[in-house]
Amino acid sequence: MSVAPNLTEMLFAAGAADQVVAVSAFSDYPEAARALPQIGDAFRLDYERIVALAPTVAVIWKTGTPAGVAERLQGLGIRVVSIPTEKLDDIATGVETLGALAGTGEVAGAAARDYRQRIAALRERYGGRPQIRVFVQIDGAPLFTIGGPHLITEILGLCGGVNVFAEIPSADPTRARELVMVGAHLDSWHAGTGATDDGAGVLIAMEAMRILRALDVRPRRTIRVALWTGEEQGALGSLAWVTRELATIPRLDSAAHRLIPEAMRTPSGPPIPKPGHASVSAMYDLDQGGGRIRGVRVNRDTVLMPLFERWIAPLKDLGVAIVSPRGGCASDCLPFEQAGIPAPRFLQDPLDYTTRTLHSSSDTLDHLIPDDLKQAAVVVATFLYNTAQRDEMLPRK
Numbered sequence: 165m166s167v168a169p170n171l172t173e174m175l176f177a178a179g180a181a182d183q184v185v186a187v188s189a190f191s192d193y194p195e196a197a198r199a200l201p202q203i204g205d206a207f208r209l210d211y212e213r214i215v216a217l218a219p220t221v222a223v224i225w226k227t228g229t230p231a232g233v234a235e236r237l238q239g240l241g242i243r244v245v246s247i248p249t250e251k252l253d254d255i256a257t258g259v260e261t262l263g264a265l266a267g268t269g270e271v272a273g274a275a276a277r278d279y280r281q282r283i284a285a286l287r288e289r290y291g292g293r294p295q296i297r298v299f300v301q302i303d304g305a306p307l308f309t310i311g312g313p314h315l316i317t318e319i320l321g322l323c324g325g326v327n328v329f330a331e332i333p334s335a336d337p338t339r340a341r342e343l344v345m346v347g348a349h350l351d352s353w354h355a356g357t358g359a360t361d362d363g364a365g366v367l368i369a370m371e372a373m374r375i376l377r378a379l380d381v382r383p384r385r386t387i388r389v390a391l392w393t394g395e396e397q398g399a400l401g402s403l404a405w406v407t408r409e410l411a412t413i414p415r416l417d418s419a420a421h422r423l424i425p426e427a428m429r430t431p432s433g434p435p436i437p438k439p440g441h442a443s444v445s446a447m448y449d450l451d452q453g454g455g456r457i458r459g460v461r462v463n464r465d466t467v468l469m470p471l472f473e474r475w476i477a478p479l480k481d482l483g484v485a486i487v488s489p490r491g492g493c494a495s496d497c498l499p500f501e502q503a504g505i506p507a508p509r510f511l512q513d514p515l516d517y518t519t520r521t522l523h524s525s526s527d528t529l530d531h532l533i534p535d536d537l538k539q540a541a542v543v544v545a546t547f548l549y550n551t552a553q554r555d556e557m558l559p560r561k
C-alpha cells in the first residue's frame with residue numbers, strides 16, 4: 165500500500181505494480197494506478213478501509229507523512245517502509261529499495277539507472293551555461309514560494325537556475341509561520357560592477373546563511389534571505405513585497421510627491437496591516453558596503469537596546485561594541501520600517517564606501533576586504549539566530 169502519490173509512482177517504476185493493493189487519493193500516474201482502491205489522502209488515512217484491504221507493507225513518505233501514522237500502521241500489524249524524497253537522488257535510491265522489497269530488483273535497477281542517466285544528461289546540458297535567476301511562485305494569494313533545501317531548488321539548479329529565495333525552515337511548528345529576514349539587493353549601478361553596492365551585502369547575507377546551514381541549526385522561526393532588485397530605482401522589489409504581503413502604506417499624494425519613487429513619498433498615516441504583518445519578527449538589511457560591523461542601530465526603537473546589548477556581549481572580541489538609538493534608512497529596510505516591522509541596521513566601518521565606491525566606476529572587487537566580510541557574516545548570523553530562537557518576536561515600537 166502506498167500512502168502518497170509520489171510513492172505510488174515509485175512503486176510502479178520499481179516493477180511492483182501487481183503487488184500494490186491500495187493507494188492514496190490523487191495517485192493518478194501511471195494511468196493504471198487510478199483503478200486501485202484508495203485509502204484516504206496522504207494526510208488523512210481511512211484506517212477501516214486499510215484493515216479491510218489488509219496490506220502487509222505500507223510505504224510512507226519520510227518528510228511528508230504526518231507524525232504518528234507509522235506507529236498506528238505498525239499497531240495494525242503492517243510493516244512500514246519509510247522512503248525519503250528530499251533530494252533528486254533519493255528517488256532513484258527509493259525505487260531500488262522498493263524493488264528489493266518487492267523482489268523486482270532487476271526492473272527497479274534498470275529504472276533507477278535510466279533516471280540517473282537522464283539527470284546526468286541535464287547536468288551536462290546546462291552545467292556550462294550562465295545561471296538564470298528564478299523566482300518560483302507556488303501560489304499568488306497569499307504569495308507563496310519555496311526556498312533553501314527543497315527538491316524544487318535542486319531541480320532548478322540542475323537546469324541552470326538559481327532560486328532567488330532561500331530560507332532555513334523552522335523546526336518549531338508553533339512558530340513556523342514566523343519569519344526572520346535578512347536582505348540585500350542584487351541590482352547595481354552600471355559604472356562599476358557593484359562590488360560594494362550591494363555585492364558586499366549579498367555576500368554577507370549569503371555567508372551568514374551558509375554559516376547557519378553548516379552548523380545545522382534548527383531555528384524556531386524560519387530564517388529567510390531575500391535578494392531584492394530595483395533598489396536603486398526606489399526600493400522597488402522590497403516595496404512590492406511589503407505592499408503585497410505585510411501592509412498597505414498610505415502616502416501623501418501631492419504633485420511633488422508623484423515625481424519621486426513611491427517608497428520615498430511621506431507616509432500619511434499608520435500602515436494598514438495584511439495577514440503577514442503579524443509574522444515578520446525583523447528584517448536585517450545590508451546595504452552599506454563591506455566594512456566590519458561595529459554595532460547596531462535601532463532607529464529610535466529604543467526598546468530593542470537592552471536586548472541587543474546582551475546579544476553583542478559575546479561579540480566584543482570581534483570589535484562589536486555599539487548599540488545606538490540612531491538610525492534612518494534609504495534602502496530596502498525603508499518599506500519594512502514604514503510598515504512598522506523592526507528593521508535594525510548594522511553600523512559598519514565606512515571604508516571608502518561613500519567617498520569613493522558608491523555609485524561610481526570604482527565600485528569594484530578590489531575595494532572589498534575578505535576578513536571584514538567574514539567578521540560581518542558572523543555578526544549577522546548571530547543576530548539572525550538570536551532573533552529566531554527568542555521566545556517572543558522582537559518588540560515593536
Ligand SMILES: [Zn+2]
Pocket residue numbers: 349361362395451495
Ligand atoms: Zn545599495
